[in-house]
Amino acid sequence: MPDKKITADCSSCTLAKRCLPSGIPVTDLYRFTNIVSTNQTFSTGDVLFKQGVKAANLYVVKTGAFKTQIINQFGDAHVSGFYLSGDIIGLESMAGGVTLNSSIAIEPSLACKISYRPLALLRREFPSLSDLAVKIYSQALATTQDTQNCLSIHSAPSRLAQFLILFSQRTNQLSYQQSDLHLNMSRQDMASHLGIAVETVSRSFTKLIDSGCITKTGRLIQIIDRTGLEKIAQCSSY
Amino acid sequence: MPDKKITADCSSCTLAKRCLPSGIPVTDLYRFTNIVSTNQTFSTGDVLFKQGVKAANLYVVKTGAFKTQIINQFGDAHVSGFYLSGDIIGLESMAGGVTLNSSIAIEPSLACKISYRPLALLRREFPSLSDLAVKIYSQALATTQDTQNCLSIHSAPSRLAQFLILFSQRTNQLSYQQSDLHLNMSRQDMASHLGIAVETVSRSFTKLIDSGCITKTGRLIQIIDRTGLEKIAQCSSY
DNA sequence: CGGCGGGTTGATCACTGTCAAGACCGGTGG
DNA sequence: CCACCGGTCTTGACAGTGATCAACCCGCCG
Structure with missing residues (x-):
């Protein structure tokens, strides 16, 4: 990470209580700030990541909104989800190593980027962050099941x-x-x-x-x- | 845990390589065996857990098959998923503390019960188990998104x-x-x-x-x- | 001004939900 | 062994819903 520009650190973020930093003791918060690229700006239509590429990052929506969509081999797109302030994008691609969908901004938005690898290291070090990860995943699963019910x-x-x-x-x-x-x-x-x-x-x-x-x-x-x-x-x- | 009967320990299980024990060093496998109720038998129609009760356990399907279903306030049931050998049931209810659906055997089946609490303690102790949990959750999310696409x-x-x-x-x-x-x-x-x-x-x-x-x-x-x-x-x- | 994308409304037709009847299969009892 | 019965699954007929195509409205921008 040569000259990464940190526009704001997590301790001053209004989302901090609901976001990943809440899994780490406040005294160690700087450890978290080091692995985040905060407040990246996106215009409507900008692509967060494309489907089928190497999956490497989570994104936390700070302001605005994103969608994820899957494109099948015939070119038909299906919008699989919407992500609003506080939501985390990219959870489902963590296991496979390849992104299962594309993510696109549907409004002018801000998002914070977190790389899988250093996050995993922090998770191993702080059990409370591990607990939070499980909680976040569990909630994400519950949300997609709600969506599933909606579609049925x-x-x-x-x-x-x-x-x-x-x-x-x-x-x-x-x-x-x-x-x-x-x-x-x-x-x-x-x-x-x-x-x-x-x-x-x-x-x-x-x-x-x-x-x-x-x-x-x-x-x-x-x-x-x-x-x-x-x-x-x-x-x-x- | 007074007189829990262990019918088989995890080290001899054919699923062990794909199941939660794979997140723990073989030398510590006994720690895992201690928190599992293995090979509980279910007949077709038997209920694993009911919707809306205290969520306390994960279940790993060993043989057979289960479904999960959600019943809305009008009594209409919707089958939200099917679970086969090696699948884990109950992941989505972990965060809320209340079961979001019911789970029912659709064949004569065997399942292993694991309580959240001691599992969380083990996870805090073994980083590799924490990694596995994230991987499992990530795959579960990917699966439900597949289902979602199917429904659309x-x-x-x-x-x-x-x-x-x-x-x-x-x-x-x-x-x-x-x-x-x-x-x-x-x-x-x-x-x-x-x-x-x-x-x-x-x-x-x-x-x-x-x-x-x-x-x-x-x-x-x-x-x-x-x-x-x-x-x-x-x-x-x- | 004209073109363009997003959104709404109208008309038509295929698809699927609903109701009904029949086929199939396993179990039970005579 | 056979008749009966219940449940599961399939097939048929019909009506209602939504996809499709088309036209139109609106705000935006060159």
């Missing part, structure tokens, strides 16, 4: 409703009952993620609006009736 | 084809090109897992057979034309 819902409006519920839970982890919801991604990305056509996404939105559960202006959603939305998400024939 | 496929025959491909990859990890495939689960479970109706599963099977990619006798599948099957799995309009 039959009707399109129900699927969209479930997606909105899950998304709002993730964005409002701190203040859960907040009802405003900014959908960072395009309809195209949502459609790909949910496995339905773009037009169907639009139509499903209008159905949710007509039912009085949400309002919408562009990409800004407001959840009016959360229980109603949950009911729609679980009603098999809506 | 539009047409039912394509979805089934993709499921068969993924399933055969998992069962034949050792001898990859093996083409025989025993589907342990009922059509009902497959349908729930894939998010389609039971009848559609049947119809999709006949389509795959008609296309000459597979043959089928009951729950035994033989893959004749693997590349053809892959082509169907990725063709958007089949």
Whole structure:
């Protein structure tokens, strides 16, 4: 690491309590700061890493949003996940050594880069960091299983409703009952993620609006009736 | 732990090389054996753990097969995953402390139970076990993302084809090109897992057979034309 | 001004969920 | 040995949903 520029150290980061540094005693925090490239900037469409290359880094989203997508041999892309502030990207590629998907910024964003190797060394040294890693992985697994459940819902409006519920839970982890919801991604990305056509996404939105559960202006959603939305998400024939 | 009966220790287990004990030096293997309840027997339909109770254990499938399912507030069940020999059940519930799903045997099976707590202590003690945990979690994440991709496929025959491909990859990890495939689960479970109706599963099977990619006798599948099957799995309009 | 990408709305048709009936298989009891 | 029964699986008919193609609106930018 010749002349790495550290734009900010982790001790002053607002995410530190929820991020990997929380696995290390504050007195040793400098050890962590040494292996991180903080606050790398990305514009919309910038690529964090490409599918099928050597997997070497984790990325923590500081501000903005990213998507991951998998491209099959026919060139069809499927958006596999969205990552918001505090989320960690690249966990699934750690075992194989090769990136299983591409990651792309969907907003102007900041992300911190952490190399696998030195992180593993720190993990071996600090048991509390090992505990945190397990916790993070466990939560990541739970999240993807939520997504899986969402995808197994039959009707399109129900699927969209479930997606909105899950998304709002993730964005409002701190203040859960907040009802405003900014959908960072395009309809195209949502459609790909949910496995339905773009037009169907639009139509499903209008159905949710007509039912009085949400309002919408562009990409800004407001959840009016959360229980109603949950009911729609679980009603098999809506 | 008063009078726990150890029916077999891990050093003699055929799975040991792929299982958690591989994270510990052979000389310390007895430490592992002490925290495992090996070879617990389950009949078809037996419950490993229920959804929404205190999460306390991991289970390693030794022989047989299990499913996990999530039941929503309306009583609808969704089969979230299948677990075969060598797979680990319960990873996603570690962080929250509460089981996120139920796990049920779909065949007469053997499984080994490992409590979180003493496992975490061992992990803190043996860095190689910590590495293995990360690797296992990473692979589990990759697997669920595969499943997610499978669910985002539009047409039912394509979805089934993709499921068969993924399933055969998992069962034949050792001898990859093996083409025989025993589907342990009922059509009902497959349908729930894939998010389609039971009848559609049947119809999709006949389509795959008609296309000459597979043959089928009951729950035994033989893959004749693997590349053809892959082509169907990725063709958007089949 | 015109082109372009993102988003919505409309019309049509294929696909799949649903309901119903029948085939198959294993187990039980006469 | 056979009849009966339950569950699992398959096949058929029909209706509803969503994918597709097309047109249109809107904001942005050259």
